[in-house]
Every structure is written in structure tokens, then in C-alpha cells.
Amino acid sequence: MGEAKKRRDYEKELRDAGIRITRARKTILKILEEGEKHPDAMEIFRRASEIDATVSLSTVYRTMKILEDRGAIQRHVFEGGPSRFEPAGGTHHDHLIDTDTGEVVEFRSDKIEALQEEIARSLGYEIVSHRLELYVRKIGRRRG
Amino acid sequence: MGEAKKRRDYEKELRDAGIRITRARKTILKILEEGEKHPDAMEIFRRASEIDATVSLSTVYRTMKILEDRGAIQRHVFEGGPSRFEPAGGTHHDHLIDTDTGEVVEFRSDKIEALQEEIARSLGYEIVSHRLELYVRKIGRRRG
DNA sequence: ATTCCTGCAAAAGATTTGCACGTTT
DNA sequence: AAACGTGCAAATCTTTTGCAGGAAT
Secondary structure (H helix, E strand, O other), X not given: OOOOOOOOOHHHHHHHOOOOOOHXXXXXXXXXHHOOOOOEHHHHHHHHHHHOOOOOHHHHHHHHHHHHHXXXXXXXXXXXXXXXXXXXXXXXXXXXXEXXXXXXXXXXXXXXXXXXXXXXXHOOEEEEEEXXXXXXXXXXXXXX | OOOOOOOOOHHHXXXXXXXXXXXXXXXXXXXXXXXXXXXXXXXXXXXXXXXXXXXXXXXXXXXXXXXXXXXXXXXXXXXXXXXXXXXXXXXXXEEEEEOOOOOEEEEOOHHHHHHHHHHHHHOOEEEEEEEEEEEEEEOOOOOO
């Protein structure tokens, strides 16, 4: 199947869906396309504000919701923090979160995926979705 | 898993720790000991209110915090819902959540545990904690 | 008596929404 | 012009906290 959808073009995606591309949205989308992989709403808002001080936090949230509803981004709620957003569309993966820095690393294990399926099936269920998060710290780092 | 589920005695646990056993706490602890395994704060509050209408939601939360700090219960935040509390102290396990009913089933997979360790280590991390949740539906149940 | 708890109301943090106005198509 | 989108403030929802009175030890 066609893959190679590395570079995202949210703007086209929304335009094609008949959604208007406004100044605020343009700013937010650019941040998503160019910025870090797992920003939270406040982070997006801060960056957007630097480019266009009139953008509001509400609009950030509303834009995230539109993208999420279209499957263009995924929302993750890691322990103890606000929602963080990541571009969707790649292969499925799970997350490893550095508890010291908040950094997120993506990983994938077909073995784990298979085992999950097995477990669910053996209990009479089918998996709708799942989440696996490893909260970790760099080996050797001293305890805070 | 197989071993007899030792009945919890939160009251003794707290008393031994020098924490006062008040009327409100007695009520709440009884609910935890006798009720379902994964109630949320509001559910505990409702049940407590039936026994003693003066118990407040604040006290429910405060009591949960005390128990959590002592490792007597664990708090879980499943997708889209409020925190749910479960008696701690058994072996580690993960959760399977029925998305139709909210019911929680505990399971454990040593294979998955081992794979997680392997993955974290191969990336240069050690696991601090982790969470694996399977959001599922009964096989054969028709879609809503 | 002293220390700890409690209920209440208010605060907090994250996110959503009503509304009147401004912008995109 | 007609729809749609925006900022702002206010509302939600869940959880926490300040405070002054009450209860446990």
C-alpha cells in the first residue's frame, strides 16, 4: 500500500475537507508541522503567540479537536500531565516517557501487540484500543 | 494470582500508622473493603452518603490520598474518566477495560513484563513504572 | 488539652462552550 | 451575503485547599 506520508500537510487536509484556513489555524498548523513531536496545548499556544499574538488558547484547543476528529493527530494523556498531541498516520506505536525530562520516545513491539491480542481474546474480548506507556529514567542517572 | 485474597483491614493499617479513625473514615474504609474493586471518588461518596449523610466528597478524596500515600491503594486514570481506586498489595497486574460497561478486569503477562524491560533497557532506560490498558468489548457484541 | 479532621466554600488546572463580532469563501 | 471561526469570559469537571469549628486520642 502507499505509504511515504512522512511530511504532513494539515492545511491541505483541512482545506480538502471544506474547513476554512484562517490566520490562526495557519499559525497553529505550521507549529504542528515544524515543531516538536508531542507538545501540549499550552506549548502550542505559547509558540503561536510568538508568531501571532492574537491567537487564543481556545482556538488551539478547537483546532486540535478538529484534527483529532479527522484522525490527523492523536491525543495522549500521560500520567499527571495535560494532553499532548502527536501527528497521526504512522504505524502504531507505544510510548516511553522520561520522567525526568518529559521527553517521549516511540517504540513498537509486535510481540507485545500479539500478546495483548491473545490475552484479550482468551478473556472473550476484542481490543478497541490500548495504551502502553513506560515511565522511565536514563540508566545511571542519579535519583533526584 | 492464585493465592487467597487476603482481606484488607485498612482500619488497622491506619491506626497502626497513628492516623485517627474517625466516623467518616470508618464509613469510607468499609466501602472500600466491601464494595466493588474499582470505584471512583464520586461512587465512594455516594455509597458513603447512604450510610452517613454527613460525609463529604473532600473527605473521600483526602482519605484516598492518605491510603495512596501509604501504598494501601492505587489510583488509576483510565481514558476519559475520573480516577478510580483499587486495593493495592497484590501482585502487579495490568487492566482491561470494557468500553461498554466500564468494567475492569485485571490480568498479568510475565512475557509482556519481560519485553517491556527489554525494550526500555535497549533504549538506555530503566522502568520507573508503566501502564498497560486494553480497552475492549465483548466478542460478538454488536456495535452501538 | 492538644492535635488532628471535617464540611463548606472557594481555588485550581485543563478543557469546553455561549455569545457577539470578525473573517473566509 | 452566508457560513463559519474567533477571542473573551464564563462554565465544566475533577481534585485540592484554606479556614474555623468539631472530634479523636
